[in-house]
Amino acid sequence: MARNRTTVDREEKRAEILDAATDLFLTNGYEATSMTALAKAAGIATNTIYWYFDDKDALFIEVAERTFGESLAEYGAQVLPTLVDRLLWLVTVFERLNGLTATVHARARVSPSISTWHDDFHATADRWLIHQARQHLAAGANHTPPPTDEQLAAIPRIWSYAIEGMVVHQLSDRERRQVCETLVRQLDAL
């Protein structure tokens, strides 16, 4: 029916704009990408973007969500035996987003939409990290006594801040491994 046909077309057009935005945001950064340049890459007038998206921030959120989604899908297809490997993999996921991590933190202070998205993102990330920590500790089983929930509470924060910091400060592979190994060694020693 016509209703359905239209909906499909709309999604296709949205996807085209998102493709261009993803490409430009990841290669040139958010601030360096103007709506005009984005429209030109998508082959439409600048203001047409506003018929499909609320504003530039909304575009950014969808780009970030899409990129993270793709990365998480790849995770299932991989074998990352150790916790150190899994943390290092997370760093590469964030690195793919290039300067977007710094952009999120800067824009979260002025944009309510990006701020709430950022909060949700960290809530999800924290759950994943605490799960990884528990799994790692259970596999080791060489500690007496096991750390309490209270003691583990700060772990996902320290880890996510470390991951963001490594990406933002562009550490080398060697330095990253050193940091991740220290993080895991410190968890074991807790």
Add this chain to the structure above:
Amino acid sequence: MARNRTTVDREEKRAEILDAATDLFLTNGYEATSMTALAKAAGIATNTIYWYFDDKDALFIEVAERTFGESLAEYGAQVLPTLVDRLLWLVTVFERLNGLTATVHARARVSPSISTWHDDFHATADRWLIHQARQHLAAGANHTPPPTDEQLAAIPRIWSYAIEGMVVHQLSDRERRQVCETLVRQLDAL
């Protein structure tokens, strides 16, 4: 002599502009502060700023340097007996810079001047943090064997990323203390 008189006047005028910039950057943020608003606050024409400073980034660097300098001066006048207290104090120093930490990371990707300043800043911070860690370990003296340099190498990075993360993500006092206590407990356990 006239030479000297002129130099003094110039420094005074620079200081006036810096006062206005510090006030506006810290309360409204870097991006939200336009050169026009800044000029109005300083009581001069917008383009006059460019006779005293290269560009907006140069202004930012001087504001950041000045604010950190003042905070470090206060450090000497305080008594912070434990390492946890010292880390928590560092968080409040960064917090005073409001959203400027996120701005530094975002601008460092596009501005060479801010990038090199940022690198220098972290080099200094790393030396201070590693000194604090060593001092703390020496005071405790209840570990066998003491951690090697290799093992301590990642500590200043983990700490500075955690401090930046706590400020950027606006943790509560309680959460901050929890993170800092965990960081120190993990150092002791190393």
Add this chain to the structure above:
DNA sequence: ACCTGAACACCGTTCAAGT
């Protein structure tokens, strides 16, 4: 419903002209 040309209210920065 979809798309656009033109305009709006900005932005950081430059430059010729003043004193």
Add this chain to the structure above:
DNA sequence: ACCTGAACACCGTTCAAGT
């Protein structure tokens, strides 16, 4: 040497007008 009015080349966003 110091300061400015006016302009430059942008920016994200809006809106009336088209189809």
